[in-house]
Amino acid sequence: MFYYVEILGTLPEMGKAEVEALAELGVGNVEKVDYLLVSGSVKHIGVFERLGLAHEYGLLLYEGDDIKDILDFAKGLEWRNIINGTFAVRRERMRNCMHEVNDLDKKIGGIIHSQGLRVNLSRPDTVVRVYCGNKIWLGIRIREFKGKEFEDRKADRRPFSRPIALPPRIARAMVNLTKATREVLDPFMGTGGMLIEAGLIGLKVYGLDIREDMVEGAKINLEYYGIRDYVVKVGDATKIEEVFPGKTFEAVATDPPYGNSTTLPMDRNELYKRSLESIHSVLEGRLAIAFPADFDARDVAESIGFKVLGRFYQRVHSSLSRYFYVMEV
Numbered sequence: 001m002f003y004y005v006e007i008l009g010t011l012p013e014m015g016k017a018e019v020e021a022l023a024e025l026g027v028g029n030v031e032k033v034d035y036l037l038v039s040g041s042v043k044h045i046g047v048f049e050r051l052g053l054a055h056e057y058g059l060l061l062y063e064g065d066d067i068k069d070i071l072d073f074a075k076g077l078e079w080r081n082i083i084n085g086t087f088a089v090r091r092e093r094m095r096n097c098m099h100e101v102n103d104l105d106k107k108i109g110g111i112i113h114s115q116g117l118r119v120n121l122s123r124p125d126t127v128v129r130v131y132c133g134n135k136i137w138l139g140i141r142i143r144e145f146k147g148k149e150f151e152d153r154k155a156d157r158r159p160f161s162r163p164i165a166l167p168p169r170i171a172r173a174m175v176n177l178t179k180a181t182r183e184v185l186d187p188f189m190g191t192g193g194m195l196i197e198a199g200l201i202g203l204k205v206y207g208l209d210i211r212e213d214m215v216e217g218a219k220i221n222l223e224y225y226g227i228r229d230y231v232v233k234v235g236d237a238t239k240i241e242e243v244f245p246g247k248t249f250e251a252v253a254t255d256p257p258y259g260n261s262t263t264l265p266m267d268r269n270e271l272y273k274r275s276l277e278s279i280h281s282v283l284e285g286r287l288a289i290a291f292p293a294d295f296d297a298r299d300v301a302e303s304i305g306f307k308v309l310g311r312f313y314q315r316v317h318s319s320l321s322r323y324f325y326v327m328e329v
Helices: 012-025 045-050 067-076 104-113 147-151 168-177 193-200 212-224 268-282 297-304
Strands: 002-007 032-034 037-041 054-064 087-093 126-132 136-144 183-186 204-209 230-234 249-254 283-292 307-317 320-328
Touching: 002 012, 002 045, 002 126, 012 037, 012 045, 012 054, 012 168, 012 307, 045 054, 045 136, 054 067, 067 104, 067 136, 087 104, 104 126, 147 168, 168 193, 168 249, 168 283, 168 320, 183 193, 193 204, 193 212, 193 230, 193 249, 204 212, 212 230, 249 268, 268 283, 268 297, 297 307, 297 320
Parallel strands: 087 126, 183 204, 183 249, 204 230, 249 283
Antiparallel strands: 002 037, 002 054, 032 037, 054 136, 126 136, 283 320, 307 320
16 A cells, blocks of 8 residues: 655654654555655555654555646546545645646546546545645545644643643654554653653553652643553653563653753763663663754764664754654664
């Protein structure tokens, strides 16, 4: 089954890596990238329901370089076998569009309508998607990821709130980059944002934080968003094996504190090193972790025994830039 994913433009390389990780879970791969459109084949397309850094995903029908060819292809399709109910054709002209597609959506809509299917531009049952980039792409939308569903889980919307927390879309992507299928641990869980995203895609979640008020607050947040399969404890991220004796974890996704602070148990860089050592001792698979850009996590992680699979840069504001790392033991 061929798919397409339209990723967000905010962290495009990380978005592409998220699609790659999920495609592998769905027994497939990424074959092509055309600006913000990622495509490939996959056996279980439903795995993309987990996406975070994406606008939508769907079934890919066609890709090519010629307007006439895509129109001929559309004429040859039995659209009644593809479209349920009413339809609308939506065109997306990406920044790298190389073709004249101003009325292509109308022409394809006319072809589909000529086969007896009814148009509904405001609330269609099926959305046919046309993308223009280096190539022209035609697909059927399966799921659109609306911003509101993620915004409703932002830090300031949670019953127990603190101002510093990853945006839910990024937290979701970090969980997906671990390729977790059963469970995930966050040893710096704070108010539980990472665990909320992991729990909502069906993973059992484990968390710890050195502050008891954070642990109690994370419980409140997890319950509020309907997450029931969780274990959260007061504990030190540099001593995970003491908090969960004899336990190893399929995956770890976490966002440690960035600044030096009197609330930290030790120097920031020492905390990072010791927590990486502790994570390595309990991890079975992949780690997704964020660090400020002035910390060279690659050298430290590799000296501990991690293999760094990738990293993705983000400038947050004038005083903070960070990298998101993906590693495995």
